[in-house]
Amino acid sequence: xxxxxxxxxxxxxxxxxxxxxxxxPYDYRPVHLARNEQMAESYAAVSAARLVPLxxxxxxxxxxxxxxxxxxxxxxxxxxxxxxxxxxxxxxxALALDIACEIHPLNNLRVLRYLVHxxxxxxxxxNRWYRHWVETGLETVERQLAAAPGRxxxxxxxxxxxxxxxxxxxxxxxFDCRLDHVPNVMRVFDACMALDAFEATRPENCPDAA
Ligand SMILES: N[C@@H](CCC(=O)N[C@@H](CS)C(=O)NCC(=O)O)C(=O)O
Numbered sequence: 001x002x003x004x005x006x007x008x009x010x011x012x013x014x015x016x017x018x019x020x021x022x023x024x025p026y027d028y029r030p031v032h033l034a035r036n037e038q039m040a041e042s043y044a045a046v047s048a049a050r051l052v053p054l055x056x057x058x059x060x061x062x063x064x065x066x067x068x069x070x071x072x073x074x075x076x077x078x079x080x081x082x083x084x085x086x087x088x089x090x091x092x093x094a095l096a097l098d099i100a101c102e103i104h105p106l107n108n109l110r111v112l113r114y115l116v117h118x119x120x121x122x123x124x125x126x127n128r129w130y131r132h133w134v135e136t137g138l139e140t141v142e143r144q145l146a147a148a149p150g151r152x153x154x155x156x157x158x159x160x161x162x163x164x165x166x167x168x169x170x171x172x173x174x175f176d177c178r179l180d181h182v183p184n185v186m187r188v189f190d191a192c193m194a195l196d197a198f199e200a201t202r203p204e205n206c207p208d209a210a
Contacts, residue, residue, distance in 0.1 A: 106133040
C-alpha cells in the first residue's frame with residue numbers, strides 16, 4: 001500500500017495511526033501542502049478531492065480518512081478498530097465524526113486561506129476562529145467521554161475515535177487552544193500517546209517533517 005500524506009495533516013495522521021495499530025507496512029508518499037503540491041496535475045489525476053490522505057491499495061485509490069480507516073478495518077480485521085456491538089460502533093463513529101465533521105473542516109488549510117486571502121480576516125481573528133471551533137467542539141467530545149469513562153474512546157482498546165482525537169489535540173496545541181476544560185479528552189490523549197502506534201507516527205517523526 002502507499003499513503004499520500006503530509007506530516008502536519010491531522011487527517012493523514014489518523015490513517016498513519018490506524019496502519020500502525022494494525023502493523024501494516026506502506027510506502028510513505030509526501031504531498032507538501034504548504035507548497036500546494038495537492039493541486040499539482042499529477043496528484044489531481046488520482047485524487048478527486050485534492051486533499052490528503054489518499055491510500056493506494058494495488059490499483060485502487062481511497063480518500064477520506066474515515067473511509068480509509070474503515071476500509072483497512074474490513075480488509076485487515078485484526079486488531080479491530082470498532083467495537084463488536086452495533087451501539088458501541090455507533091458511539092465510536094459519533095465521537096470520530098464529532099471531530100472529523102464538526103471541528104476539522106472549519107479549520108482546514110483551504111478554509112483558513114479563504115478567511116485571510118478572500119475575506120480579509122487578519123491573523124489574530126483567524127486564530128480566534130480556529131481556537132473557537134476547537135475549544136467548543138472538544139466540549140462535545142468531553143461530555144461523552146465523561147459519561148462513559150474508559151481508557152480509550154471506545155473502552156479498553158484503541159480504535160477509530162482515538163485515531164481522530166489524538167491528531168486534533170496536536171492541532172489544538174499548535175494553535176494554543178485551551179485544553180484545561182476537557183480533562184477526559186486529555187486523559188484519553190495521554191493513554192494513546194503511551195502507545196507506540198501513536199508516538200511513532202506523530203508529525204515530527206514523519207520522513208517529510210525536516
Ligand atoms: N475529510 C477529509 C479531510 C481531508 C483534509 O482536509 N485534508 C487536509 C489536510 S488535514 C488537506 O489536504 N488540506 C489541503 C488544503 O486545504 O488545500 C478526510 O478526513 O480525509
